[in-house]
Amino acid sequence: MDDLTPxxxxxxxxxxxxxxxxxxxxxxxxxxxxxxxxxxxxARARDAVHLALDVPTIEDALATRGWPFLTVQSRAADRAAxxxxxxxGRRLSADGLAALQPWxxxxxxxxxxxxxxxxxxxxxxxxxxxxxxxxxxxxxxxALDWRIAPIVVAxxxxxxxxxxxxxxxxxxxxxxxxxxxxxxxxxxxxxxYVTYGPRVGRxxxxxxxxxxxxxxxxxxxxxxxxxxxxxxxxxxxxxxxVALKDETGSTTTTLE
Amino acid sequence: MTVYTETIAGHTFSFPDLRTLLAKASAPKSGDAxxxxxxxxxxxxxxxxxxxxxxxxxxxxxxxxxPYEADDVxxxxxxxxxxxxxxxxxxxxxxxxxxxxxxYSVDGAxxxxxxxxxxxxxVSAVAKLMRNQDLVLVAQKRRVVTRFRNTLGLPGRLxxxxxxxxxxxxxxxxxxxxxxxxxxxxxxxxxxxxPASDSPQRVVELLTMLGDLIDRYRIPTQSCxxxxxxxxxxxxxxxxxxxxxxxxxAGTEAANKSFGITLGLLAEARDMALALKRGTVGxxxxxFETGQGSxxxxxxxxxxxxxxxxxxxxxxxxxxxxxxxxxxxxFIGPEYLYDGAQITRAGLEDHFAGKLLGLPMGxxxxxxxxxxxxxxxxxxxxxxxxxxxxNYFMGVPGADDIMLSYQSTSFHDVLYLRQVLGLRPAPEFxxxxxxxxxLKAGCELLPAAPHHPLLAAGPWxx
Numbered sequence: 001m002d003d004l005t006p007x008x009x010x011x012x013x014x015x016x017x018x019x020x021x022x023x024x025x026x027x028x029x030x031x032x033x034x035x036x037x038x039x040x041x042x043a044r045a046r047d048a049v050h051l052a053l054d055v056p057t058i059e060d061a062l063a064t065r066g067w068p069f070l071t072v073q074s075r076a077a078d079r080a081a082x083x084x085x086x087x088x089g090r091r092l093s094a095d096g097l098a099a100l101q102p103w104x105x106x107x108x109x110x111x112x113x114x115x116x117x118x119x120x121x122x123x124x125x126x127x128x129x130x131x132x133x134x135x136x137x138x139x140x141x142x143a144l145d146w147r148i149a150p151i152v153v154a155x156x157x158x159x160x161x162x163x164x165x166x167x168x169x170x171x172x173x174x175x176x177x178x179x180x181x182x183x184x185x186x187x188x189x190x191x192x193y194v195t196y197g198p199r200v201g202r203x204x205x206x207x208x209x210x211x212x213x214x215x216x217x218x219x220x221x222x223x224x225x226x227x228x229x230x231x232x233x234x235x236x237x238x239x240x241x242v243a244l245k246d247e248t249g250s251t252t253t254t255l256e
Numbered sequence: 257m258t259v260y261t262e263t264i265a266g267h268t269f270s271f272p273d274l275r276t277l278l279a280k281a282s283a284p285k286s287g288d289a290x291x292x293x294x295x296x297x298x299x300x301x302x303x304x305x306x307x308x309x310x311x312x313x314x315x316x317x318x319x320x321x322x323p324y325e326a327d328d329v330x331x332x333x334x335x336x337x338x339x340x341x342x343x344x345x346x347x348x349x350x351x352x353x354x355x356x357x358x359x360y361s362v363d364g365a366x367x368x369x370x371x372x373x374x375x376x377x378x379v380s381a382v383a384k385l386m387r388n389q390d391l392v393l394v395a396q397k398r399r400v401v402t403r404f405r406n407t408l409g410l411p412g413r414l415x416x417x418x419x420x421x422x423x424x425x426x427x428x429x430x431x432x433x434x435x436x437x438x439x440x441x442x443x444x445x446x447x448x449x450x451p452a453s454d455s456p457q458r459v460v461e462l463l464t465m466l467g468d469l470i471d472r473y474r475i476p477t478q479s480c481x482x483x484x485x486x487x488x489x490x491x492x493x494x495x496x497x498x499x500x501x502x503x504x505x506a507g508t509e510a511a512n513k514s515f516g517i518t519l520g521l522l523a524e525a526r527d528m529a530l531a532l533k534r535g536t537v538g539x540x541x542x543x544f545e546t547g548q549g550s551x552x553x554x555x556x557x558x559x560x561x562x563x564x565x566x567x568x569x570x571x572x573x574x575x576x577x578x579x580x581x582x583x584x585x586x587f588i589g590p591e592y593l594y595d596g597a598q599i600t601r602a603g604l605e606d607h608f609a610g611k612l613l614g615l616p617m618g619x620x621x622x623x624x625x626x627x628x629x630x631x632x633x634x635x636x637x638x639x640x641x642x643x644x645x646x647n648y649f650m651g652v653p654g655a656d657d658i659m660l661s662y663q664s665t666s667f668h669d670v671l672y673l674r675q676v677l678g679l680r681p682a683p684e685f686x687x688x689x690x691x692x693x694x695l696k697a698g699c700e701l702l703p704a705a706p707h708h709p710l711l712a713a714g715p716w717x718x
Contacts, residue, residue, distance in 0.1 A: 009706035013436060017422055017429035020654025020666075021436040028671030028701055030654075038631070038654060042663070045625040083590045083626055084286045121626050182625045183661035 005031035018185065038184070045182035048124040050079055058117060058153055061131045067138070068150035070103065072096030072165070076156035089158035091200070092165070096154075100168045103150055108170030113141065113231055114149035115175050116165055118157035122179030122188060129190040129213055129220070130177045137224040141231070159193050159207070166198025173231050173240070174198040180211065189214045192223060194230045196240035206241035208234070258319070262307040269303035274311075275321040278377070279561035280304035281384045283601045287549045287562045287592030294561075309351030309385055313342075316377040322558045328509045328519055333375050333571045342373030350381045357382065357394045367398045371614035376507070376567035379609045383563065388601065391608040392644040398611040399645060402579045403538020404499065406444055406476045406684035408647055409616050414679035415648035416670040417580070417618065418443035421450050421659035425458055427465055433653050434469065435710050440667035441674075441695050442651035444685035445580055445618060446500060446543065448480040452659055459483045460496040467497030473692075473710065476684035478535075478579070480543050485517060485525050492528050500579060501529045502543040507568025510556030519572070526576050537684070540579035545620070546570070547584045548602050549592030562592065563602070567609045574615050580648065581610055582618035585637075587662055589624050596633030599623060603637045607646055618648035622664040631655065631663065638665055642673045649673070674699040 011022030023034045030038075055071055062069040073096050074089045076082035082089050092100070105111055115138075117130045134151070141148060149169050154161055159176055166174030176193040183189070190213040195202055208230050213223045229248050234240040260271040271277040279293035281304035288294040295301035317337065320330045339346075344366075345353055356362060383391060401409040408415050420433030430449060437443050447470070449462055459481050466479035478499035481488070485503040492498050503522060506512050512519075522542075529541040551557040551565040560568075566583070573581045583606035586599040593599045603619055610617035621637045623629040638649060655666035673679065680686050680698035689695035692710070696702050 008436075008439070008704050009708075010435060010439065010704075010711055013432035016432040017426070017653075017658070019420070019422070019429070019433045019436075019652075019658050020656050021432055023654055023668070025440075025668060025671075025701070028668060028675055028699075030666070030668045034654065038656065041656070042625070042630065046630075049626045084594060085290055086591050087290075181661065183658075184625070184656045184663065185658065186661075 003033055005033070041184040044187040045184055048122040048179070048182045048187040051123045053119040053123040053153075053155055054127055055153055055155065058127070058131065062151055069153060070099050070150055071153040071155070072099055073155040074157050074161050079156070082156045086158055089156050090160035092161065092168070097164075097168065100152070100165065103169055105170040109172040110147070111149035111169060111171040112146040112235065113173045113175060114152060114166050114169050114171040115177065116152045116154050116157070116162045118154040118161065118176055118178040120157060120159070120178035120191070121181040125179035125188040125190040125214065126177065128188050133177060133190070133213060133220050133223055136220045137227050140224065140228050159204070160202065162193065162195060163198045163202045164200050166195065167200060171198065172196070173234050175227060175231065186212070186214065186217070189217060192227060194227065194234060194240055196234040196238065208240050208244055208246060260307045260311070262303040264299065264303055264306075269300055269307070271304060271307060274315060274319045275560055277304055277308055278321065278381060278384070278564050279559070281308045282561045282563055283384065283605070285548070285562060285592065285598055285602065286590060286594040287552055290591055291552050291557060291562075293559065305385055308381055309349060311350050311381070313345060313348055313350060313353055313378050316375055316381065321377055321560050321564060322508060327558070329507055329512070329568050329572060332519060332575060333568065336372075336575070337375055338372035340373070341370055344370060345373070350378075351385060353378070353382050354385045354390065358390060362397070364397050364399055367612065368614070371612065374613060376571045376609070376613065377564060379612045380564040380567040383605045383608055386608070388604050388640070391604040392640060395608040395611045395644040400611060400614060400616045400647065402540040402616040404478045404535040404540055404579050405537060406682040407537060408445060408579065408682055410683070411645075412679060413682055414642065414670070414674050414677070415445040415682050415685070416442035416651040416667070417445040417648055418447045419450070419650050419652045419657065419664070420447070421652075421657055423452055423659045425452050425462065427461070430462070431465070431469070436653055437651050437667050438475070438710055439694060439704065439708065440651070440671065441681060441689055441701060442667045442670050443475070443477050444682040445648035446478050446480050448482055448502070448543070450482045450660060454483050454487050456487050456490040456494065459487050459491045460494050463491055463496040463498060474688070476688050485521060489525050489528055492532065497534065498529055498532060499534050500541055500543040501525045502545070504545050504550070505569050505572045506546065506550045506554065506556070507565040507572065508551050508556050508558060508560075511551040511554045511565070512572070514554035514556060519575070522576055540577055540616075542576045542578035543580045544573040544578050545582055545584050546573070546606070547588050548606065549588040552592065553588065563605055566606060567613070570610050570613045570615055574613055579616065580618060581615045582620050582648070583607070583610070584620040584622060586623035586627060586629060587620065590627040593627070595628035596630070596636070599627070599629055599633060600637045600640070604640060604644070607641055607644055611645075616647050619646055620650045620664055622650070622662055624662045634663070634665060635669075638669055638673060639676070642677050642679070671699070671701065
């Protein structure tokens with residue numbers, strides 16, 4: 001594209017911030033270059049919100065690794081229902097609940113931990129980062145002889161869906177790997193939520209969150225380190241959330 | 257309590273109380289549907305609107321939507337209601353009130369005298385009978401002027417809050433965005449930072465940086481760090497240069513409690529800010545933000561629709577004579593306002609209701625990436641609110657808030673609106689911009705100067 005409109009003389013201020021400073025102007029309006037750059041960022045974020053999780057690809061990847069898994073859906077039938085009524089994304093569909101029953105372990109807790117691979121608000125994040133993160137996390141827990149439940153792949157899922165999954169399976173801790181709400185500069189950011197004693201009705205204050213898992217953010221190795229720490233501590237202290245401090249570094253409390 | 261009915265073509269719709277009638281008469285909002293309050297059909301909505309049109313305004317004084325005993329916002333509304341000011345419209349129904357507001361003879365002075373006589377519920381009700389153009393027309397009549405270090409809300413003027421947020425509160429990163437905004441002619445409403453951290457020490461540091469900048473360049477504007485009100489009060493105790501005290505407020509006692517505030521706490525904070533005497537042309541020291549859906553989000557809505565809850569928040573705000581009030585209209589997400597049409601409607605309702613109640617209304621015209629909205633929707637709402645005489649909008653670099661992860665309006669958007677509507681910055685700020693060779697003829701930027709004094713020195717040039 002021919003670019004006739006210069007950036008502003010103070011464009012170098014952008015070395016200090018990722019904010020869009022010194023963009024230049026056509027009259028008082030945004031130059032074409034900047035309009036298109038913004039549109040691209042927004043388009044990526046929008047696509048990420050509406051992209052359906054490619055479940056077969058994830059199932060293939062899990063099967064290849066020899067990990068047992070099953071797939072469920074929330075009570076949100078589609079994306080529109082999911083976006084308009086968050087509560088539907090927090091409970092399992094009847095089929096989903098039935099699918100979990102054969103794996104139920106009684107007396108609870110029959111499993112030390114269950115991992116949920118959930119689309120959340122960015123299936124793109126889940127598609128890209130969930131299995132690679134499991135690749136570095138699961139072997140560390142297996143080495144500790146932990147009883148790991150089948151991995152649950154969940155569609156149209158909010159963070160709290162893990163409560164019903166963990167409660168139904170009879171797991172000590174649920175770890176949700178879930179796509180975060182896309183920002184303009186971060187369409188593929190994965191969040192991790194650790195909840196001890198999962199059961200329907202847990203509040204967000206009872207979870208620990210690891211945010212911003214992506215190539216430009218928190219690495220898989222760092223995230224795995226935090227997950228192992230939090231899950232271990234949650235089981236030792238028999239709690240999670242505000243009373244469990246992440247001593248491995250900063251923990252953010254971003255929700256969905 | 258009265259049961260309200262409306263019969264259309266032989267079918268009778270029934271509404272058990274005023275609160276239900278208001279909810280069913282509301283423009284479609286996903287949040288009201290989520291709360292189970294919305295009309296179940298389009299026809300039921302119109303039936304409710306027709307029933308509402310016949311209700312006398314006095315009904316809202318006799319039947320509070322949330323009981324007087326149960327809620328201090330209701331008590332504030334009824335205890336401060338001015339019967340004398342209400343007199344000119346006291347005999348009107350809601351429908352007749354709409355027609356009265358649209359009449360040629362009702363001007364800004366009439367509406368200013370009326371404000372103390374109106375309750376939020378009356379204003380919310382009449383808004384439900386108005387089309388978007390009515391909300392624009394009536395709001396445009398009512399200018400609300402406030403002052404601290406400059407004069408905001410005058411006819412022919414449009415201000416901007418400069419919002420230079422940074423994900424880690426890095427002072428140099430924040431300063432870079434401030435310089436950018438000032439060179440784009442923005443910042444007259446306030447230079448206001450949403451801090452990532454609520455640490456009192458960090459808030460003091462940011463306030464000190466803003467205070468130094470304003471002093472050094474003699475900028476006729478005010479600063480604010482939008483931490484929790486108690487954190488700002490601590491900052492005042494530590495000697496920080498606090499111009500405006502900010503707080504998010506809602507329309508029920510329970511929702512305010514979930515924000516960690518009471519009416520008494522807000523009064524205390526205001527007294528502390530007033531005692532600093534930092535304003536030069538006026539003493540409006542408070543800054544409030546609101547937004548439809550906040551009461552439902554806090555599970556504190558008492559079965560009242562989100563527009564009425566929002567309007568009740570304005571009764572809270574006006575009690576403290578604020579410099580600035582803005583609804584953050586699309587921030588809350590699609591479960592409350594689903595798409596561009598709902599965000600637009602809510603933005604126009606909020607601006608209208610705030611102005612009618614006497615508030616210096618601005619608007620954060622904004623959306624999140626999971627809402628069915630885009631920058632074109634924001635252009636439309638921005639333009640509509642500009643015509644409606646909105647006091648100020650947000651100026652965020654490139655409309656992309658990198659700390660709060662949502663899209664608002666940009667410095668360029670403010671320049672656009674000033675240009676197409678012939679609006680100018682606040683007069684004191686305009687004089688400063690002219691003196692700084694940033695602006696000429698009120699709304700046109702001068703060519704960018706590579707060695708402008710604002711770029712000369714500071715944390716951004718270390």
